[in-house]
Amino acid sequence: MKIILVDDERIALEHIRTLIPWEENGYEIAAAATNGRSALRLCEEHRPQIMIVDIRMPVMDGLELIRAVAERGWGVNFIVMSAYEDFNYARQAISLGCVSSYLVKHEVNRDKLMQELAKAKLAWEMNERQRKLSRSEQLKEAFFASSQPAKQGAHIARPPLCALLLQADVPFTTIPSVAASPDASGTIGWTEGFKHAETTAAWELVGEFAHGPGKLVALFEQRDKSVSVQREAFHRIASTAQREFDGRLGYTVSFYFAFEYADAAHLPVLIHKLEEAARHTVFSGRNTLACAHDLPLPIRMAPANMDGSRRWLEALAACIAQEDYGSFESVIKEWFDSLAQPEWNLNGLYEAIRALTTLYRERLAAAGLPEADPLDPIKFGPLYHVTDIRNRFLHAFGELNEQGSTARKRLSPKLLQAIRYLHAHFQDEIGVEDAAAATGISVRYLHELFKRELNRTFLDYLTEYRIKQAKIILMREDAKMAEVSARVGYRSPQHFSQVFKRLTGVLPHQFRAKEQAR
Known part of the structure; x- marks a missing residue:
């Protein structure tokens, strides 16, 4: 947990530094300042959770500093210290709502400081949970605003922005809604996932929210507005975070991100772009890390051709x-x-x-x-x-x-020749005599070939092949039964239905209904 010390007396700063073993107790002194103005700059740079602040300082006093930090919404919790028992100052400080303690310097000892730090930490954690919930709701409104998007998104963050969609990788299915996705609400939080990234100096996490099963959306704000969009820096952060997620979740995840350069009101456009990228994940595969702007996404979804x-x-x-x-x-x-x-x-x-x-x-x-x-x-x-x-x-x-x-290969050349003739003319009124003539052998010899090599008669084979072709038509087309029977060589639909049921156990229309129900 990061802490910044602020006191215009350097001796007082050193005393606080040496009063307790900070790191052993889970605290890190990120910086120290001797006036409120410097402290405000350091607060923006380090984003601490707790600040220990003297009340009376030159340039900008403690109360002014607390108000300035609170207005910026950085979520810092304050422990206020003073050399005097000034209850008027104490009352003003506590009224600001982000001050957990008011201490008199000469009364502070090791145990007292540890106690107040624990109180400030608990207060910060409780407030942070509430801030996360509030930020999540604000982000959802900004990303999915259907009306007055400028008002919805303008207060969230200032461009350059980067929206990122994390999606748990699941196998492809021709019925997407059936694919089971891990529950994103059970995964580690984004802050935890990005904590071990190479650097977050260029980009700051604004907030995140679950977006359906196995999906999370996060918004990042580029800290330095004076430089061009730092795409490579964000890619490095995302790449490191993706490895962190893969190692902790037990399944792979894909990262899709997109940038907004001009106006936070365009966040709905960004989320649509990211959703399209995630919907086409079968083209990019598992463990994707890609900028949606660089993908060959369709301008509009083409109809099935x-x-x-x-x-x-x-x-x-x-x-x-x-x-x-x-x-x-x-x-x-x-x-x-x-x-x-x-x-x-x-x-x-x-x-x-x-x-x-x-x-x-x-x-x-x-x-x-x-x-x-x-x-x-x-x-x-x-x-x-x-x-x-x-x-x-x-x-x-x-x-x-x-x-x-x-x-x-197991069939003799003459039988193969006869079978090819049968396949080419099964729609016609053909018999074994026609096949024998086309093959150049006697009817008796062709009968022997069918019986010896296929263990069936010519008529058996022809009937089975016609019914197989009928099945294909019934599965693929909505043709009437009279048309189906004619296309497979039966002039009588009734006779066709009888033969079909004898071979398959069901009537043609029952077969079609069964196939369509699959």
């Missing part, structure tokens, strides 16, 4: 048709690159994930494999960065491609 997704999906479909997984991988990489430049496109990312997940499930269905989530956090672990999401899809599709390649 279904046509854009369709273009990329068509390119992927072409790669699948040509069995070109190298190009398939390149298309996915280009797609994700387009989401991060020239601006971060969060809605586009959500749409890409939805589209690729649907495509993955379609490929699983086509391969006769059970449905799975390529981003399953329980199976594959949490994802924090857009690159992790991209790589997870590449891995999932790569595994699926290898499984398909292994299956294809």
Whole structure:
């Protein structure tokens, strides 16, 4: 706890210095002054918690000093001393509200001073808790003022200012509201977190407040208004504080900050900028320390672009048709690159994930494999960065491609040729005779190939493939049942429904309802 001594008699100053072991008792004499004016300057520089002040001094006396410090709202608690039992002075000093004791110098001994310091410390701590609550409310009003923002923010601090948003890092989810965030109210306070920073000489913490689960907002004021904005100095402070937080909290945190150069009334603009940066954290990743002004945030949130997704999906479909997984991988990489430049496109990312997940499930269905989530956090672990999401899809599709390649290698060339014909013409009224003619073998031999290598008949395989394609249409589109049945080779919707239920256990409309509810 910092203390400043103020007395015009140097002998009196030395006596107080040597009266008790200050550091052993948790106190630090930050400075000493011989008049009120010098003490006021030192108070602004060191921001002590307690000042021990003589009443009668030249230039500026003790009462004037106490009034000046109180007007500036620095929250200092005073122990007033005098060589006289001047009760008029005592009454005036105590009436100022920030004086805990009035002592007569020749009566002060070690025990008395320790007792009064303890009283002053307790008074400061109680007042500081109240000041923090009050500052937090004032900051909230300044940051989220909906009307007359100039009046709300002007009294908080004078620019240059820096607003900072701390956000606990949580795994990415396509449903952001479901992500569990640590409770910021249970973390160490900002003052504690910044106490071990390299330096706070350039910037002073004005106040902070919790801003929802796992989030804190803090406002800093640059002390020296005569110099340009000291961005590098703040970055050093924030970097040191971030390491301090990471070491104490048990999870990583990201820091986003933004500067205001002209007017405290613009704090609502600053908090909007910081919230946008925090909302796009999947593009910057865990443990981010960044100035929001330097991030490629969108000017306005772009709507989900279904046509854009369709273009990329068509390119992927072409790669699948040509069995070109190298190009398939390149298309996915280009797609994700387009989401991060020239601006971060969060809605586009959500749409890409939805589209690729649907495509993955379609490929699983086509391969006769059970449905799975390529981003399953329980199976594959949490994802924090857009690159992790991209790589997870590449891995999932790569595994699926290898499984398909292994299956294809086991089939004879003539059967593979017949299967490709079936895949290309399953919407038509085709039979085993058509496939045999296209393959250049007899119907009997093609029957034998299906039975020997796939353990099913040509009709069984055709029916299963048609139903798999029907599932894809039902999952992706809102087409009528007559249209769905026609697109998968059934002229009668009733017959299609019967076959669908025989293979899946549910009717087509029941399957669609189940998928939409997921």
